[in-house]
Amino acid sequence: MAVLVTGASGFIALHVINLLLSQNYKVIGTVRSQDKVDKIIKQFNNPNLSFELVTDITKLDAFDETLKKHSNEIDYVIHMASPLPDEGNTDFENHYLLPAVNGTKSVLSAIKKFAPKGVKHVVMTSSIVAMLNVNDDSAITTEKDWNPITWEQAKTSSFLCYFGSKTYSEKAAWDFLKENKDEVDFKFTTVNPVMVFGRQMFDEDVKDTLNVSCEYVNKILYLPPTEKLSQDYAMSYVHVDDVALAHVMAMREDRLDGERLLLSAGTYSDQLVANSINKQFPQVKGTIPAAIENCDKLMIRYDSIATQKQLGIEWKSFDVAVYDIAHQALKRLGKL
Ligand code: NDP
Numbered sequence: 001m002a003v004l005v006t007g008a009s010g011f012i013a014l015h016v017i018n019l020l021l022s023q024n025y026k027v028i029g030t031v032r033s034q035d036k037v038d039k040i041i042k043q044f045n046n047p048n049l050s051f052e053l054v055t056d057i058t059k060l061d062a063f064d065e066t067l068k069k070h071s072n073e074i075d076y077v078i079h080m081a082s083p084l085p086d087e088g089n090t091d092f093e094n095h096y097l098l099p100a101v102n103g104t105k106s107v108l109s110a111i112k113k114f115a116p117k118g119v120k121h122v123v124m125t126s127s128i129v130a131m132l133n134v135n136d137d138s139a140i141t142t143e144k145d146w147n148p149i150t151w152e153q154a155k156t157s158s159f160l161c162y163f164g165s166k167t168y169s170e171k172a173a174w175d176f177l178k179e180n181k182d183e184v185d186f187k188f189t190t191v192n193p194v195m196v197f198g199r200q201m202f203d204e205d206v207k208d209t210l211n212v213s214c215e216y217v218n219k220i221l222y223l224p225p226t227e228k229l230s231q232d233y234a235m236s237y238v239h240v241d242d243v244a245l246a247h248v249m250a251m252r253e254d255r256l257d258g259e260r261l262l263l264s265a266g267t268y269s270d271q272l273v274a275n276s277i278n279k280q281f282p283q284v285k286g287t288i289p290a291a292i293e294n295c296d297k298l299m300i301r302y303d304s305i306a307t308q309k310q311l312g313i314e315w316k317s318f319d320v321a322v323y324d325i326a327h328q329a330l331k332r333l334g335k336l
Contacts, residue, residue: 002026002073003251004066006107007081008051009036011211012125012193014201015244016078021046023248028070030054030063030081043202057081057103058094063110071115076251077186079107080125082169084212085162092155100165101172108176112184119186121257123250124173126190127166128236128302131262134163142303143192143262146171170260187257189250191243194264194302197321198240199328206332210325217325220273220288221333227289229270234298238263239316239324246311255310262304265315271295276322284335 003020007013008029020027026048031037037051052066067074082100089095104124111119133139134149147167154164170190177188195213200206210218216235223229246263250256271292277284278291308315330336 001075002028002070003076003078004028004030004070004074005078005080006030006054006057006063006103007079007125009040010080011200011214012196012240012243013078013080014040015198015240016080016247017044017049018201019244019248021048024048026050026073028052028066028074030066032056043204054081057106058098060102060106060109062103062106064106064113067110067114071118074115074118075120077107077111077119077122078125078247078251079104079122082125082165083162085158086212087158089158092158092161096158096161096165097151097154097168100169104169104172105176108173108180108184111186112180116184119184121187121189121251121254123247124170124188124190125247126170126192126260128192128194128262128264129163130167130170130190131192131260132163132301134160138299140300140303141262143260143306187254189256189258190260191246191250192260192262193238193243193246194236194262195238196240196243197237197325198243199324203328203332206328210329214325216270217273217277217322218329220270220277221284221326221329223289225286225288225290229274229289231269231271231292231295232298233269234267234301235269236264236267236302237318237321238265239321242313242315245313249311249313259307259310261307261311262302263307264302264304265321266318267298267300268318269295269298272298272318273322276319277326280319280323281326281330281336284330 009031029051032055131145132141154161274289275291
């Protein structure tokens with residue numbers, strides 16, 4: 001059984017690949033540079049892992065060669081390649097919107113062209129930001145909701161553009177399914193996580209700055225003890241191990257066809273990250289922002305009970321999610 005994983009060099013993708021390899025799947029990853037192929041092949045050192053180069057996912061035939069070459073092998077596709085927020089980049093359409101939307105269209109149309117009967121299930125990594133209401137902070141989001149963000153609104157900041165890129169790319173996928181329902185056979189599920197926390201798959205990838213989501217924890221380790229942190233702004237987290245498991249369940253289980261899975265384990269604030277680090281790593285007390293008690297009454301933003309019932313995953317706790325990032329980072333800094 002082979003799984004095509006796009007964006008195979010990413011933080012979440014490496015965990016998904018690790019889980020797939022541990023379950024004896026063959027994995028074909030797509031990345032955009034040979035350097036990444038060489039590095040990841042070495043890191044996993046597993047004969048069941050191979051790669052194809054897909055250098056520009058904005059091209060509508062970007063995945064044709066890969067699907068043509070492996071049409072007889074690929075049973076499942078996990079589509080993850082998509083740009084994450086990068087405050088330095090203001091080329092909104094070309095950097096975010098087009099790669100996300102066209103990348104999704106191109107992988108689905110390559111399946112339609114070369115493996116319309118072979119691929120059994122496609123899982124797309126979407127995001128909570130395709131569901132939440134960007135115009136209403138007080139709304140409680142569920143699996144049924146769509147972000148009402150407009151294309152024009154998306155082109156006003158890198159964060160909004162990321163929101164737009166995930167919303168419009170997920171919409172493009174559902175539209176494709178409607179338009180091609182007589183021509184493709186595969187089942188389709190989206191996984192929509194909130195902020196994903198957890199260790200980097202390989203210690204050597206831990207740097208001063210981590211991937212976008214883990215950096216929300218990592219940054220606290222570099223702040224002075226006098227720093228005042230937000231206590232009331234509610235963010236949400238889910239552990240990368242649970243996210244990887246949800247992808248593999250979504251891929252394997254026909255009953256999840258047509259579902260949007262909202263993965264959220266709970267709510268947190270920057271101050272609660274500092275509290276958790278202070279509690280679990282007493283050796284850094286006094287060098288990072290101090291703990292403050294009784295600041296855990298945060299607004300609930302997401303209702304993911306339907307997904308919890310479908311997956312039955314017992315989400316890893318906030319302390320475990322914070323520990324896994326902080327432990328790896330502090331070890332590298334020689335502070336443990
Ligand atoms: P990473 O930045 O670590 O991974 C993103 C992956 O997408 C990388 O493989 C990257 O390739 C690839 N990619 C980005 N832009 C392009 C492009 N223009 N062309 C080709 N490939 C591209 O992020 P995560 O692992 O965190 O995210 C993976 C997926 O999960 C994304 O779809 C993201 O939107 C989604 N997600 C993530 C959440 C999180 O909290 N981390 C929450 C919700 C959803 P390269 O290595 O070459 O840059």
